[in-house]
Amino acid sequence: MRFLLLIILFTFSLLSFGQIQRCSTDEYREVLKEKFMYNSHKKQDKRQFFYPSNGNYDIPVVVHVLYNNDEQNISDDRIFSQMETLNNDYNALNIEINDIPEEFQSVIATVGFNFCLVQEDLNGSPFSGINRVYTDSESFQGFSDGMKKSEEGGVDPWDVHNYLNIWVCDLNGNTLGFSTMPDDLFAFPEKDGIVIDYEYFGVDVSSTSPYNLGRTATHEVGHYFNLEHTFSSGCSDWGGDGCDDTPAVQYATYGCPSYPQESCSSNDMTMNYMDYTNDACMSMFTVCQAERMIDALLTYRTNLIASSNCSVSVDDFVSSNHISIFPNPVIDFLNIDIQNNFVTIFNIYGQKIMYEYILDNNKLDVSTLSAGTYIISVDMGHYKFTKE
Numbered sequence: 001m002r003f004l005l006l007i008i009l010f011t012f013s014l015l016s017f018g019q020i021q022r023c024s025t026d027e028y029r030e031v032l033k034e035k036f037m038y039n040s041h042k043k044q045d046k047r048q049f050f051y052p053s054n055g056n057y058d059i060p061v062v063v064h065v066l067y068n069n070d071e072q073n074i075s076d077d078r079i080f081s082q083m084e085t086l087n088n089d090y091n092a093l094n095i096e097i098n099d100i101p102e103e104f105q106s107v108i109a110t111v112g113f114n115f116c117l118v119q120e121d122l123n124g125s126p127f128s129g130i131n132r133v134y135t136d137s138e139s140f141q142g143f144s145d146g147m148k149k150s151e152e153g154g155v156d157p158w159d160v161h162n163y164l165n166i167w168v169c170d171l172n173g174n175t176l177g178f179s180t181m182p183d184d185l186f187a188f189p190e191k192d193g194i195v196i197d198y199e200y201f202g203v204d205v206s207s208t209s210p211y212n213l214g215r216t217a218t219h220e221v222g223h224y225f226n227l228e229h230t231f232s233s234g235c236s237d238w239g240g241d242g243c244d245d246t247p248a249v250q251y252a253t254y255g256c257p258s259y260p261q262e263s264c265s266s267n268d269m270t271m272n273y274m275d276y277t278n279d280a281c282m283s284m285f286t287v288c289q290a291e292r293m294i295d296a297l298l299t300y301r302t303n304l305i306a307s308s309n310c311s312v313s314v315d316d317f318v319s320s321n322h323i324s325i326f327p328n329p330v331i332d333f334l335n336i337d338i339q340n341n342f343v344t345i346f347n348i349y350g351q352k353i354m355y356e357y358i359l360d361n362n363k364l365d366v367s368t369l370s371a372g373t374y375i376i377s378v379d380m381g382h383y384k385f386t387k388e
């Protein structure tokens with residue numbers, strides 16, 4: 001009887017605390033290779049790149065939130081916090097950057113990618129960049145790609161050449177997320193993008209998980225731009241991640257090791273985003289990784305930066321003034337020449353900031369908005385104004 005109880009307890013603990021799979025991108029590539037006779041493109045070259053690592057590229061993102069219940073339907077704030085984490089991490093603005101050991105400080109990179117939620121939907125209408133879709137599927141099998149197919153309860157990707165598609169859903173098993181690599185764009189355009197379990201998307205301070213700071217997306221976006229794991233070839237000579245400035249590491253590192261931790265006769269860069277440590281314990285890309293990602297962007301994913309859906313193109317969908325909106329710039333109250341109607345205000349990243357009903361006094365209180373440029377959307381069109 002005691003034995004039986006032990007078995008039950010053991011099984012329960014396995015089910016409850018099964019080993020987390022930090023990232024399944026490598027396994028996903030193997031599945032693609034086997035299923036579709038695909039010649040995996042894992043690169044073993046050490047190419048030299050000549051692109052500056054101080055570029056400034058806008059990357060338009062659409063987030064597909066697939067939900068079967070309220071918990072899976074994560075808040076706008078969680079999604080915005082993910083965008084903020086990505087933008088901090090890809091511009092070396094994350095707070096942990098000061099704690100990086102001196103040995104690695106000279107190779108810390110500012111990648112220069114700015115991620116923004118797309119501002120228009122596929123019909124050219126103002127859009128939040130967050131595509132919420134109810135699904136009958138309670139969860140999705142990791143590599144089935146069901147989340148990427150509308151006929152299987154998922155949602156088809158938006159034009160993969162022009163958008164970084166991120167699916168947020170409940171993933172079966174213990175996988176936090178996985179991504180396609182740039183070559184997959186040509187082999188499997190319908191699969192291109194990143195999938196992340198809803199529990200690990202964005203910053204969730206109420207979570208006790210060590211993966212609650214949005215670094216799963218930082219890591220998977222690295223794969224999306226052609227980065228390999230820092231440990232991908234162990235201690236072998238050829239440097240499996242294609243970067244000389246990431247020391248060879250024997251194994252993936254979980255948890256939060258104290259520095260220095262050594263393998264392959266050198267100190268491990270466990271704080272690299274492309275290792276497997278806890279969210280709070282990863283904090284940098286290297287110069288070579290940045291160059292590799294910029295090369296991937298300019299080689300495989302050029303349409304992303306050519307796309308006109310990021311903050312740089314606000315003017316593209318602003319109507320010429322048919323209604324009177326003043327003063328502009330505004331400090332407290334915006335006078336709008338409409339009555340008894342709803343208005344929506346978006347920021348330049350397409351995030352809905354305000355939704356208000358305008359009574360017959362034509363006034364909208366915008367005093368609480370931070371200074372900056374906004375789009376106000378009414379029935380008659382979209383108009384730009386500046387808050388001082």
Ligand SMILES: [Zn+2]
Pocket residue numbers: 023024025026219220223229
């Ligand atoms: Zn990975």
